[in-house]
Amino acid sequence: MAKLTVEDLKQIKEKTSQDAALRGGETMAKLTVHMGTCGIAAGARQVMNTLLEEKAEANRGDIKIVAAGCLGMCSSEPNLTVEIIGEEPIVYKEMDQNRTRQVFRRHVLKGEVQTDFALGKG
Amino acid sequence: MRELSLHILDLAENGITAGADRITIQVDETFLNTHIKITVTDNGSGMDPAMVAAVSDPFVTTRTTRRVGMGVSLFKAAAERCNGSFEIRSDESRGTTLWATFETDHLDRAPVGNMGETITTLIAGFPDIGIKYDHILFRDSFSLDTVELKQDLEGIELDNPLVLTRIKEIINNFIQGEE
Numbered sequence: 001m002a003k004l005t006v007e008d009l010k011q012i013k014e015k016t017s018q019d020a021a022l023r024g025g026e027t028m029a030k031l032t033v034h035m036g037t038c039g040i041a042a043g044a045r046q047v048m049n050t051l052l053e054e055k056a057e058a059n060r061g062d063i064k065i066v067a068a069g070c071l072g073m074c075s076s077e078p079n080l081t082v083e084i085i086g087e088e089p090i091v092y093k094e095m096d097q098n099r100t101r102q103v104f105r106r107h108v109l110k111g112e113v114q115t116d117f118a119l120g121k122g
Numbered sequence: 123m124r125e126l127s128l129h130i131l132d133l134a135e136n137g138i139t140a141g142a143d144r145i146t147i148q149v150d151e152t153f154l155n156t157h158i159k160i161t162v163t164d165n166g167s168g169m170d171p172a173m174v175a176a177v178s179d180p181f182v183t184t185r186t187t188r189r190v191g192m193g194v195s196l197f198k199a200a201a202e203r204c205n206g207s208f209e210i211r212s213d214e215s216r217g218t219t220l221w222a223t224f225e226t227d228h229l230d231r232a233p234v235g236n237m238g239e240t241i242t243t244l245i246a247g248f249p250d251i252g253i254k255y256d257h258i259l260f261r262d263s264f265s266l267d268t269v270e271l272k273q274d275l276e277g278i279e280l281d282n283p284l285v286l287t288r289i290k291e292i293i294n295n296f297i298q299g300e301e
Contacts (some may be wrong), residue, residue: 040123102144
C-alpha cells in the first residue's frame with residue numbers, strides 16, 4: 001500500500017530550512033478564498049491552488065492564504081478577499097487563474113488595487 | 123459539480139464549519155467491483171434527527187447568508203443520477219458521516235477529478251484541521267494523515283507551498299498510475 005510519508009517530503013524539508021527565517025516574519029497580507037458550495041462549483045479550488053503556486057514562486061512566507069465559507073455573493077463567485085494588513089480589505093469577483101495571478105502580482109506584491117475585478121471594499 | 127473531488131471538498135468544508143478538527147475522507151473505487159464509494163466523516167457538532175432527515179432538501183441550510191443549501195443535495199443527486207445510493211448518519215456528540223456510491227461505468231458519473239488539489243486546498247485553507255485521506259484502487263491503495271505528517275515533519279509547516287506541491291504530485295501520480 002502506498003502511503004505518504006515524511007520521506008517523500010524530506011527533500012523539501014532541506015530546501016525549506018533555508019528560508020525558515022523568511023517564513024517567521026509577521027503576516028503582511030491575508031488572502032481569503034471563499035469556499036462555499038457556490039464557490040467550489042464556480043472554481044474556487046483552482047483560485048486557491050493558483051495562489052499557492054504564486055506564493056511559492058514569490059517565496060513569501062508573510063502572505064497568509066486561507067479558506068472561508070460563502071460570502072453571500074454567490075453569483076459573483078469565485079470571490080477572493082485581499083487584505084493588506086493596515087488597509088481596507090478588497091473583495092474580488094469572478095476570479096479565474098489569470099485574474100488570480102494578476103491580483104497576486106499587482107495588488108498583493110505591489111499594492112495596486114485591481115479595480116476592474118473588484119466587487120467592493122469589505 | 124464537474125468532479126467528485128469537488129463534492130468531497132465541499133463536504134469536508136461542511137464538516138469544518140460544524141466545528142470539526144478531524145476530517146476523514148475515503149474513496150473506494152473497488153466497491154462491489156462496480157461502484158465508487160465516497161465517505162466523508164467529521165467529528166463536528168453533528169445534527170439532530172430532524173435536520174438529518176431534512177438536510178438533503180436544497181431548501182434546508184444552516185447558513186445565514188441565504189436560504190438555500192446545495193452541498194449535500196447536489197452530492198445526493200449526483201449519486202442517484204448514476205444508479206448509486208446516498209446515506210447520512212449524524213450524532214450530536216460524535217459528528218456526521220455521509221457516504222454515497224456511484225456506478226463506475228454510468229454515463230452520468232462525473233470523474234473523480236483532481237484529488238490532489240482537493241487535499242492541498244484543505245490543508246492550505248484549514249491548517250489546523252487534521253485530514254485523513256484513503257484512496258483504494260484495484261491495483262493499489264493510498265493513505266495520508268496530516269496529523270501523523272505534522273508530528274514527523276518537525277519545524278516545517280505542512281501548508282508550505284513547496285510541501286503542498288509535492289503532496290499534490292504524489293496523490294495525482296498515484297491516481298494516474300505513475301510512480
